[in-house]
Amino acid sequence: MTDTPSALSPVLEQADKALDAALERLFAFLRIPSISTQPEHAVDCRCAAQWLRDELDSLGFDARLCETPGHPIVVAHDRTPPAGPHVLFYGHYDVQPVDPLSLWKTGPFEPVLVTGKDGVKRIVARGASDDKGQVMTFIEALRAIRATQGTLPVRVSLLIEGEEECGGPNLLPFMDAHSDELRADVGLICDTAMLPGVPAVTTMLRGMVGEEIHLRCADRDLHSGIYGNAARNPVELLCQALASIRDPQSGRVTLPGFYAGVQDPPEALRARWAEIAPDDATFLGEVGLSVAAGEKGYTAIEQTWCRPSFEINGISGGYADEGFKTVLPGEAVAKVSFRLVAGQDPIRIRQAFCARVRDMLPADCTVTFKPCGGSMASTLPDGTFGLRPTLAALGAEWGTPAVTIGCGGSIPVVADMRRVLGMSALLVGFALDDDRAHSPNEKYDLTSFHKGIRSWVRILHAMAASHA
Amino acid sequence: MTDTPSALSPVLEQADKALDAALERLFAFLRIPSISTQPEHAVDCRCAAQWLRDELDSLGFDARLCETPGHPIVVAHDRTPPAGPHVLFYGHYDVQPVDPLSLWKTGPFEPVLVTGKDGVKRIVARGASDDKGQVMTFIEALRAIRATQGTLPVRVSLLIEGEEECGGPNLLPFMDAHSDELRADVGLICDTAMLPGVPAVTTMLRGMVGEEIHLRCADRDLHSGIYGNAARNPVELLCQALASIRDPQSGRVTLPGFYAGVQDPPEALRARWAEIAPDDATFLGEVGLSVAAGEKGYTAIEQTWCRPSFEINGISGGYADEGFKTVLPGEAVAKVSFRLVAGQDPIRIRQAFCARVRDMLPADCTVTFKPCGGSMASTLPDGTFGLRPTLAALGAEWGTPAVTIGCGGSIPVVADMRRVLGMSALLVGFALDDDRAHSPNEKYDLTSFHKGIRSWVRILHAMAASHA
Known part of the structure; x- marks a missing residue:
């Protein structure tokens, strides 16, 4: 877990060095109030899409805005792709509404870096975690590789939509109409959480x-x-x-x-979860509760991951x-x-x-x-392309074995990718359950952002290596 | 029922002649958005109280605004009272909120006189029926008597509050502190409805x-x-x-x-109601419904009047x-x-x-x-002072015997008057159940307003005559 290939070190060092600049770019992205469910923010959604297109263009991608009856979709392909496996990264640039506004300690679209009493640095803004901060971990990883190595280790395409938070109907027909262009060996999605300190690939999605x-x-x-x-x-x-x-x-x-x-997940997996996941009192204590409310006979984590x-x-x-x-x-x-x-x-x-x-x-x-x-819900097969190298790369970065977990939230694009593009998707995210996604004072730990960038650097290299 | 004392004729003629001017005054009153439950309208509530004070002053009353921790109370006493019985008129100058505003066909505080397809003329505004229009039937009756006879037939005081619609707590302590000043032989309250064409005194209040x-x-x-x-x-x-x-x-x-x-009301009264009150389909049809929703075994009217x-x-x-x-x-x-x-x-x-x-x-x-x-709910005893002359006067004006009925709404002041001032109150109102009180497009039939004024002229004279 501690062996870092020598080719990787300069890239990771570059990611470390560029962290402040990366943070500035993320703040610029967070300042755009791209609330997709509120019609008065349609122009902001377009603005966020244009911002992404320009970023990706500057990183050597053919990037474009694809019009839909709703908010535009950003699609980008590497102008100088390497041979080898092809990955399609998916994220979304739209965010949830901000009400009740009165509960925000700082403006939802005025991002700040706050150091807590616990010494932890947190990025606070609507979308910090869901999903702008997570999208930028991937884009900043691409930037660090470009800056040090020029060519990316695998062929990368990106698909970033603006209707994830409003259940918009336009992504599916778009994927259908552009399936040849979008099809890859595997999808990479950065819109999920991990357990504190324990990296995870989410393989069960509701x-x-x-x-x-x-x-x-x-x-x-x-x-x-x-x-x-x-x-x-x-x-x-x-x-x-x-x-x-x-x-x-x-x-x-x-x-x-x-x-x-x-069906219930295998007993072995439930036992593993019981080891690594917070117990009911800890999980619920975070939000001022103590007793799991749902189905009797299941832990709070099981209730949200697999029930x-x-x-x-x-x-x-x-x-x-x-x-x-x-x-x-x-x-x-x-x-x-x-x-x-x-x-x-x-x-x-x-x-x-x-x-x-x-x-x-x-x-x-x-x-x-x-x-x-x-x-529909979806479950990732064990033999999915890229799953093993990804788990290994995550383990190397975080210094502890990565686990497969479930996710309470719904990410419809996973099922759509499988049906329309015939490919699986690896859900790799660095959010934490206490990030207050969809709530006032949404945050993303600076560690999630920083080690998230480094994780993607490792994952892309691990995929190339496993294929070679 | 058709015998009109000769002294009354010129007063009623004056009320008829002055109807247009009376309507103009009512419109001025209706234009004041005195919504008591919304703090931003506190100044409008005060404005409505001042408007009433000035009106009553011009009609020969010592009228004043009495401060409370909430909205002011208007109290007025005849400067030249006759001997004989003393009545205390109660009404309220505050109105309900107007939302949803989008359902109003005209501005809630821009009163209009609309002639319906049925030829019926209706005053449309928030408060037209509840309670500004009803309050003004009494004040315009006083004006007609002053204009023709000078002296009123009974001693009249008025108590008009501004917190009826918001359940304000200030009227009761005010009555308590001013009980000697406010005590009369009977209260007169104009804040209730009648059946179409059938005048009523409401004797059962929830x-x-x-x-x-x-x-x-x-x-x-x-x-x-x-x-x-x-x-x-x-x-x-x-x-x-x-x-x-x-x-x-x-x-x-x-x-x-x-x-x-x-307890259920006597069978005879229920039978009488069944004769004169609308059946379920008619009563509910008015608002787009057809089947009574509440307790089985009671008509819709019984459910709202006595259950x-x-x-x-x-x-x-x-x-x-x-x-x-x-x-x-x-x-x-x-x-x-x-x-x-x-x-x-x-x-x-x-x-x-x-x-x-x-x-x-x-x-x-x-x-x-x-x-x-x-x-608490309240029921008026049959022998209440002034009840018989009032029923007779109403019958004479409307050309059909007046009835005693129940009322679904709550008028707490009735119980308060009894407890604090030791007197009963006669509830005489000219509103109709389809007046849309508390709803968009609230209205008051011009007939309610006009015959309401005439009814009060007759009631005050009948009370004086019954006492003589």
Whole structure:
């Protein structure tokens, strides 16, 4: 694990030397408020895409913006590729909304490097971890290699999209239309987490089904005194329907067939996870909780890595601002999502959910469903191209054996790459679970950024070496 | 019913003649956006109070603004009172918030007189019906009498507050501190509805208990992929708790002791209501519904007039705006209210509700309750001072016998008047159930306004005559 090929040393030294400059570039990228789900930020999304294109162009890539009905996709190919294996790097330049803004200690798009009381240096900004910081670990690795060796060790292409956070439908048809151009030996994706100090390749990814539900009863908001009791309350109906999805005792989802085809991971892997992953109290303690809420019989880590889940992501109805309004609302809205594991069919689960909600609604209530993304879970086969050299390279950089883990989040592009491009993807990420992705004060440890760059340098060289 | 004392005719003629001018004054009053629950409108509330004070001053009243920790209270006494009975008129100058603004066809504070396709003329503005239009029926009646007779037939005082719509706590201590000044033979309140074409005195009023609930689980919003399943979702817990309050089959509230002491009105009264009140389909059809939602075995009218209710007035948590955010919210909020009938104790019902919510919450969830108003229901005794002459006067004006009815809304001042001032109050209102009080496009029929003015002229004279 400690043997660093002599060709590698100057590259790693270059990455160390250039860290401050790399940080400045990342800050410039982070300053662009590329929130893909909010239409008023469309111009910022384009700006972020252009920024990436210019960076990649300056690094010797043929880089271009590819238009879609939504935000543009950045595609880049090495102008002077070596012979040997071909990798396609995937990332996204879009970020989550920033509300509630009041909880941010510094502006979400004013990145800062903060040294904590624990002496740890952290990059704080929306997108620091998800996914701009992670994307830049790869690009800065390319830069360090270019600066020292000129030619990259493997043939590299990049595909960086702008609709990952909004479940945009445009990447899949784009990949379909450009499959010949994009096909490679393996995909490299930097959008996942590792355990503190223990590098990881994420080999189990949950899928997702999202749904927006609008319930309407009366044709307008009513006075609760005049109509209360007699007129249906859509908020109450929504609460009843959503409360029925999970059994509070067992923590299990009650939709018929929800767990059909779901299998537990091998006991050996669960035992390994128990060794390296934080226990429930530690994992949940990070966010002020102590008791795992979901399915009985599984640790918190297992629940998020390899068990399907149900979440209410948002709800709204009536008057919830300051003061009190005795209104009987005419409408109520909720957004919910299911995280899926291998064996679950997103279409059947969506149908089961919608059927349950419909079944619970009385006359005088109309429901409208709006699907928001759907993807299958995926599991990476052990023999995947590049997996072994990648695990070895990560182990060398971090000084401890790398492990394969699961991931609670959904990265639909993994399944899409397999189906459309016929290739697997290696999920290598340096985020930590406490990075506050999607929350105020999102951060990325400077160590994640620095050792992330060095890790990619090693991985690209290891892939070339394993092929040679 | 058709005999109009000769002394009354010139007054009623004056009211008819002055209708256009009365409407102009009402429009000026309606233009003041006196939303009491929103702090930014505090200055408008004061402005509305000042407007009333000036009007009453010009009508020969000693009128003043009385400061409170909240919005001021207007108190006025006739400078030249006659001998005989003393009445205290109560109304409120504050109005409900206007959201959702997009559903208003005209500006909520830009009153207009609209003639419908049915030929009916309607005053459209926030407060047209609740309660500015109704307050002005009384003040314009005073004006018509002054213009023709000089002296009013009874001694009149007015108490007009600005915190009715926000459950403000300041009226009760004010009444307590000024009980000698405010005590009269009977209260007159114009803040209720009648049935179309059938004048009414509301003798059964529901009370109310309001509560705001904040649930917190994690100390921040989380990524639903990373923490989903394992971390408690406060929106889901809130849905479970609120869904448990009512049994969906029977429509009854499930809190222990909720119906203790609740009695049905006499069969004869229920039969009378069945004759004159709209049936379920008509009552609910007005708002786009068809089937009564509440307790089985009661008509929609009975449910709102004489049965207690539970409503969720607002709910909020997570991300419910445009697009989709895979957030696991840290907090959820709801506002709920119970309408109470005679026999129910607001304090015990509040306690039962809070206990139920607490009982349903697991570890790792903290709840905060914020009480929002609480009042007992009240029923007016048959022998109340002034009730008979008032029913007779209303019958004479509208050409059909007046009835006693219930009211779904809560008017806490009725119970307060009884307790603090030792007097009953006659609830005489000309609003209609389709006035859209608390909703966009609130209206008040021009007939309600016009015949409302004439009704008060007759009522004040009838009270004087019955006393003589």
